[in-house]
Amino acid sequence: xxxxxxxxxxxxxxxxxxxxxxxxxxxxxxxxxxxxxxxxxxxxxxxxxxxxxxxxxxxxxxxxxxxxxxxxxxxxxxxxxxxxxxxxxxxxxxxxxxxx
Numbered sequence: 001x002x003x004x005x006x007x008x009x010x011x012x013x014x015x016x017x018x019x020x021x022x023x024x025x026x027x028x029x030x031x032x033x034x035x036x037x038x039x040x041x042x043x044x045x046x047x048x049x050x051x052x053x054x055x056x057x058x059x060x061x062x063x064x065x066x067x068x069x070x071x072x073x074x075x076x077x078x079x080x081x082x083x084x085x086x087x088x089x090x091x092x093x094x095x096x097x098x099x100x
Contacts, residue, residue, distance in 0.1 A: 002038045002060070002067075010050045011043035011069055030067040032060070040067060046079065046096060053099040 015022040016037040043056025054071040080093035
């Protein structure tokens, strides 16, 4: 009843309760209810699309019925240097610090 995705790089969720689809404004904490279905995008470690350059990941606590979105600072500058040294376009590295 829970599907995790991450391709769009933007944390979000869709909850289906058999009559409608709910899009919660806050995806940092989602209570998992047994009678609903969920699609949860946990965000990404690189190339975020939500303006937050930190790495994003999620934890599902099945005992508590709770999903939590977490963020971590990672060495963006080091990754930018690696992108530059590989000969990739500079824009790919630059956007990491913007969260775009």
